[in-house]
Amino acid sequence: MTKYVLKRIGLMVLTFFIIFTICFFLIRALPVPIISAPGSDGERIAAEFREKMGYNAPLLVQYFRYLGQIFQGNFGYSFQIQWLSTPWELMSSRFAPTVLINIYTMIFAVPIGLGLGVFMALRKNKIEDHVLSVLVMLFISVPSFVYAFLVQYLFGTVWGILPLKMEAVARFDGNWFHPEMFRSMLPAIISMCFGTIAGFARYTRAELTEVLTSDFMLLARTKGLTRTQATLRHAFRNSLVPIFPMILGEFIGILSGSVIIESIFAVNGIGGLFLESITKRDYDVFLFVGMFYVLIGLVGGLIVDLSYGWVDPRIRMGGTKNGQ
Amino acid sequence: MANNFVDPKQYAGYHSDKMTFVQQDKELHDTKFETKPISYLRGCWNRFAKNKGSIVAGVILLLILSFAIIAPFTTSRTVDWNDPNYQFVLPKAPLFEGTGFWDGTEQKRVYETEYLIIDNYETEDKPIRQLISEGQEKSLVPGEYDKYYVVRYDTYAVGAKQFSVSDSEYQSILDWESKHEGRKVLLPIVLSEPNADYPNSPDVRTFVEDYVDTLIAENKLIAASRANFINSIKNLYVNANRYYKVECVLNRGRATTTCRPSFDENGKIRDLYCVDNNGDYVYALNDTSSGAQKTIRVDYNVYYEYKYGAKCVYLFGASPIGHDIFVRLASGARLSLLLGVSVSLINLLIGLLWGSISGYYGGTVDLIMERVTDILSAIPFVIMATLFQLHLAPKAGPIPSLLFAFVVTGWIGTAATTRMQFYRFKNQEYVLASRTLGAKDLRLIFVDILPNAIGTLITSSVLMIPGVIFSESSLSYLNIIDLSNSNITSVGTLLNEGSSFLASYPHMVLFPAIFISILMISFNLIGNGLRDAFNPTLRGEE
Numbered sequence: 001m002t003k004y005v006l007k008r009i010g011l012m013v014l015t016f017f018i019i020f021t022i023c024f025f026l027i028r029a030l031p032v033p034i035i036s037a038p039g040s041d042g043e044r045i046a047a048e049f050r051e052k053m054g055y056n057a058p059l060l061v062q063y064f065r066y067l068g069q070i071f072q073g074n075f076g077y078s079f080q081i082q083w084l085s086t087p088w089e090l091m092s093s094r095f096a097p098t099v100l101i102n103i104y105t106m107i108f109a110v111p112i113g114l115g116l117g118v119f120m121a122l123r124k125n126k127i128e129d130h131v132l133s134v135l136v137m138l139f140i141s142v143p144s145f146v147y148a149f150l151v152q153y154l155f156g157t158v159w160g161i162l163p164l165k166m167e168a169v170a171r172f173d174g175n176w177f178h179p180e181m182f183r184s185m186l187p188a189i190i191s192m193c194f195g196t197i198a199g200f201a202r203y204t205r206a207e208l209t210e211v212l213t214s215d216f217m218l219l220a221r222t223k224g225l226t227r228t229q230a231t232l233r234h235a236f237r238n239s240l241v242p243i244f245p246m247i248l249g250e251f252i253g254i255l256s257g258s259v260i261i262e263s264i265f266a267v268n269g270i271g272g273l274f275l276e277s278i279t280k281r282d283y284d285v286f287l288f289v290g291m292f293y294v295l296i297g298l299v300g301g302l303i304v305d306l307s308y309g310w311v312d313p314r315i316r317m318g319g320t321k322n323g324q
Numbered sequence: 325m326a327n328n329f330v331d332p333k334q335y336a337g338y339h340s341d342k343m344t345f346v347q348q349d350k351e352l353h354d355t356k357f358e359t360k361p362i363s364y365l366r367g368c369w370n371r372f373a374k375n376k377g378s379i380v381a382g383v384i385l386l387l388i389l390s391f392a393i394i395a396p397f398t399t400s401r402t403v404d405w406n407d408p409n410y411q412f413v414l415p416k417a418p419l420f421e422g423t424g425f426w427d428g429t430e431q432k433r434v435y436e437t438e439y440l441i442i443d444n445y446e447t448e449d450k451p452i453r454q455l456i457s458e459g460q461e462k463s464l465v466p467g468e469y470d471k472y473y474v475v476r477y478d479t480y481a482v483g484a485k486q487f488s489v490s491d492s493e494y495q496s497i498l499d500w501e502s503k504h505e506g507r508k509v510l511l512p513i514v515l516s517e518p519n520a521d522y523p524n525s526p527d528v529r530t531f532v533e534d535y536v537d538t539l540i541a542e543n544k545l546i547a548a549s550r551a552n553f554i555n556s557i558k559n560l561y562v563n564a565n566r567y568y569k570v571e572c573v574l575n576r577g578r579a580t581t582t583c584r585p586s587f588d589e590n591g592k593i594r595d596l597y598c599v600d601n602n603g604d605y606v607y608a609l610n611d612t613s614s615g616a617q618k619t620i621r622v623d624y625n626v627y628y629e630y631k632y633g634a635k636c637v638y639l640f641g642a643s644p645i646g647h648d649i650f651v652r653l654a655s656g657a658r659l660s661l662l663l664g665v666s667v668s669l670i671n672l673l674i675g676l677l678w679g680s681i682s683g684y685y686g687g688t689v690d691l692i693m694e695r696v697t698d699i700l701s702a703i704p705f706v707i708m709a710t711l712f713q714l715h716l717a718p719k720a721g722p723i724p725s726l727l728f729a730f731v732v733t734g735w736i737g738t739a740a741t742t743r744m745q746f747y748r749f750k751n752q753e754y755v756l757a758s759r760t761l762g763a764k765d766l767r768l769i770f771v772d773i774l775p776n777a778i779g780t781l782i783t784s785s786v787l788m789i790p791g792v793i794f795s796e797s798s799l800s801y802l803n804i805i806d807l808s809n810s811n812i813t814s815v816g817t818l819l820n821e822g823s824s825f826l827a828s829y830p831h832m833v834l835f836p837a838i839f840i841s842i843l844m845i846s847f848n849l850i851g852n853g854l855r856d857a858f859n860p861t862l863r864g865e866e
Contacts, residue, residue: 018699136847141847142845143794259798
């Protein structure tokens with residue numbers, strides 16, 4: 001097991017390194033926009049600074065220099081978003097809104113989604129199941145930004161019960177957990193819930209219907225368990241085997257956030273930073289946030305894969321044909 | 325349980341000696357099937373056709389397709405065409421004219437001054453279609469009340485506009501007017517300055533100065549604010565719909581002075597129309613700067629009819645600068661569908677080849693190819709798309725670079741499916757038999773093994789299309805794909821344009837949002853139907 005995990009981590013690091021190299025060269029080869037330091041004579045200062053920092057050196061030299069810098073914890077500088085702040089500073093200040101909104105979404109969406117899925121599986125092929133299945137299909141298909149507009153228009157404009165955009169945290173003395181702050185996050189949370197709930201409901205229903213028809217369920221009923229007992233203790237637990245990694249995957253995904261939802265509700269989060277780094281051509285920040293996305297994806301995939309073995313001991317990780 | 329036993333009474337009327345075998349003296353043979361054999365694809369099609377949801381989705385998709393193809397031919401407007409005079413007009417379908425729904429009107433509350441102004445438009449189409457109710461509400465000044473009216477307001481009644489035309493166009497307007505009895509494109513000119521050609525004509529400057537002087541003489545205004553006041557009233561006349569002498573309501577505690585049309589003792593509006601020495605109205609003014617130009621004031625709706633041959637209609641409403649959203653959405657639909665289908669086809673091709681080779685040969689080849697897909701699939705699509713936009717878009721244009729971005733990673737899913745099918749089938753006996761009979765690799769790959777995967781591959785290709793459309797519209801919404809310099813629009817661009825006006829003009833977002841939702845739902849329904857048809861054992865599961 002340890003050997004398998006180490007092998008996977010090694011592969012992951014290698015993959016990450018190759019992607020980083022490709023992205024580094026592609027980004028550094030891009031034409032640099034006019035950069036200006038604050039104050040008078042900013043353009044000359046910026047040009048001089050970049051010359052000294054080696055941004056004009058040949059790409060290969062830049063590459064090895066950058067690799068050296070990384071080990072000293074220096075990931076480059078932001079030239080456009082905020083003069084000479086490091087990408088790490090920029091990103092750490094924007095973690096809170098992204099993570100909070102996504103966690104709230106998960107808190108609402110997971111129980112509702114699982115509940116709906118269980119309900120649909122138990123009522124399989126009855127009218128409730130058919131109606132809900134159609135709804136789930138519709139909710140999965142409609143893109144998230146359509147919900148965002150709908151929520152913004154209905155809750156914000158027509159009924160006027162929720163703010164149109166997210167408030168700045170400075171209004172509440174930096175308190176992310178202020179009730180008003182939560183209220184201003186609600187539109188984004190609601191818009192993200194629709195698709196997530198539908199996704200979980202569909203997946204849970206599919207898994208649970210499969211488990212409900214298996215032989216051990218018949219045995220459980222035969223030995224005298226009530227339907228509720230059998231469903232909760234045997235069916236639901238077993239159906240969680242593939243569902244749990246899915247939840248875990250979503251939880252890791254929350255760090256990267258949704259760029260489009262953040263853009264619609266003016267959430268000053270990671271997605272917003274990514275977008276800003278593209279529109280302002282702030283390449284060091286772009287590289288940093290981009291690599292963060294890659295890392296989240298890789299680590300997420302690895303953890304999800306490993307969690308299968310943890311949730312269900314019957315699944316052996318890295319086992320060979322001979323079972324060794 | 326008693327009812328499980330045979331009840332003797334039930335068979336009371338039967339006697340075994342009266343019974344004979346059906347085939348007493350005949351020999352039994354297998355009978356030939358009366359029905360025709362059904363091929364695999366035919367069977368799939370039959371199952372697909374039974375799925376009502378998919379058929380409905382297919383019909384909707386055909387409608388969307390015909391909308392995308394036919395829409396450009398139904399109108400002379402292009403994607404870039406715009407008429408700023410019709411900014412933000414609401415959706416209007418001629419069919420619903422006068423119903424209050426989808427006819428370009430809205431219910432609106434206006435105060436008395438605005439009511440007087442729009443009620444006195446001199447144009448053919450009046451902004452007020454119908455007076456619904458009127459009432460009073462407390463004014464900001466204590467003890468006073470403001471009168472308001474609730475009206476059905478026609479957003480298309482843009483009123484009069486003033487601009488310059490060439491002599492020849494002026495002539496053709498006159499021709500049009502003489503051909504169409506009773507229709508007036510041209511409205512009398514209102515002079516802003518005294519004009520030497522028309523010494524007897526009233527003009528705005530003289531009127532405003534006189535008016536302000538009388539106000540000062542009546543002690544309603546202090547003399548110091550004379551110049552400011554003249555300017556602010558003169559600015560009102562920038563709007564070509566002000567053809568009358570105004571009267572200003574003063575000292576009501578308002579920050580801005582409200583000015584409304586004034587009427588003479590007979591209730592007739594006191595106009596400022598330019599008259600020549602014979603007392604006739606003047607309809608065109610020679611431009612002083614360039615001789616061949618004429619300044620005219622027109623009833624813009626009639627002018628539009630003269631220019632384009634029909635009344636102005638925006639089926640899906642207009643953007644802030646008067647773009648036709650209907651035409652732009654059709655263009656966006658074409659882009660979405662074209663991109664979705666071509667990406668899915670190219671990916672199918674690449675994935676098929678890659679997966680076949682990787683799955684069939686296995687071993688080292690497979691290992692290397694798998695590492696390549698591992699790396700490619702770990703790159704988030706948004707980064708891939710951005711890099712392609714930044715590098716390729718200046719040379720190849722935004723759409724081809726987007727296509728490349730989709731193709732670079734999109735085939736991985738297809739390749740994985742294909743590879744898995746090969747692993748499943750390549751060691752089966754029938755493949756072995758084929759190999760023993762001397763079949764070459766190519767034949768084994770494409771004739772013996774690949775057809776097994778066809779159902780899964782077609783399904784995943786169809787389901788890839790909505791994903792591509794979603795990604796494309798998201799990226800163009802976020803402006804990562806910059807379409808502003810090309811004459812193509814995307815649904816995402818339209819949504820982005822509309823999102824800033826969501827509160828006041830929801831129609832700008834409504835139609836693109838409905839369109840993309842229906843498109844995604846249809847593709848998903850068809851994809852599900854295909855999956856059920858190709859693999860009936862999966863029916864009812866997800």
